[in-house]
Amino acid sequence: MNSAHNLIVSPHSESFLQTLESFGAVERGHFEVKGKAEDGTRLHTDFFVNYRLLTTAQEKILTPLYISALENFFSHRLQNLIIVGVAMGSLSLPKVIQLSLFEKYGIEYAYTEKREGILGIFGEQAKKCSGKHLLFLEDVCNNATSSKELIAEVESKKTQLGITGYSILYGVHRGHAFLDEPKGEIYAMSMVYAPSYHKNNCPACKNGVLLREYKK
Numbered sequence: 001m002n003s004a005h006n007l008i009v010s011p012h013s014e015s016f017l018q019t020l021e022s023f024g025a026v027e028r029g030h031f032e033v034k035g036k037a038e039d040g041t042r043l044h045t046d047f048f049v050n051y052r053l054l055t056t057a058q059e060k061i062l063t064p065l066y067i068s069a070l071e072n073f074f075s076h077r078l079q080n081l082i083i084v085g086v087a088m089g090s091l092s093l094p095k096v097i098q099l100s101l102f103e104k105y106g107i108e109y110a111y112t113e114k115r116e117g118i119l120g121i122f123g124e125q126a127k128k129c130s131g132k133h134l135l136f137l138e139d140v141c142n143n144a145t146s147s148k149e150l151i152a153e154v155e156s157k158k159t160q161l162g163i164t165g166y167s168i169l170y171g172v173h174r175g176h177a178f179l180d181e182p183k184g185e186i187y188a189m190s191m192v193y194a195p196s197y198h199k200n201n202c203p204a205c206k207n208g209v210l211l212r213e214y215k216k
């Protein structure tokens with residue numbers, strides 16, 4: 001397994017990426033991303049992974065790849081996991097993965113929501129997490145903004161939630177940034193080196209490639 005800082009990448013990274021690519025979920029070109037440079041301008045990149053493009057049939061094909069990676073990463077504490085769906089563009093994939101894991105290991109599911117602008121786990125969902133190790137399933141790690149927000153919230157309520165810990169599993173980690181934050185155990189199904197650039201030194205800008213602007 002490759003690892004850098006606190007990141008552990010599946011040994012099947014390459015074939016996972018190829019599968020996503022064959023499903024049309026990997027786009028190449030010139031994209032403006034959510035992340036911003038220090039001067040507030042949005043960063044540019046030439047590689048964009050979009051889980052929202054996946055069909056249910058494709059999600060079902062990805063599921064066993066996730067299951068086998070999770071069995072590998074969490075072999076010693078599968079029974080203790082609870083799956084928490086976060087910002088998956090595809091809303092059903094975390095649930096589909098959890099249903100398979102439920103059949104094999106009885107693993108439950110909780111969901112996050114925003115309350116007063118804060119992304120967290122509340123009410124009935126929080127009760128489900130007691131005594132569990134949270135596993136957040138995320139699609140792509142671009143700059144980990146949403147993960148940092150969620151981790152800060154979970155970290156501050158760790159005792160209140162009664163959880164034993166938490167991990168994040170990304171579908172694709174863009175290897176341009178090995179973040180010390182969020183701390184904790186970070187896993188990825190795959191990793192690709194895909195830097196993002198300030199518009200002033202973006203190769204695609206220089207080559208006059210049409211930019212697809214970020215839409216929120």
Ligand SMILES: [Zn+2]
Binds near residue numbers: 203204211
């Ligand atoms: Zn550009």
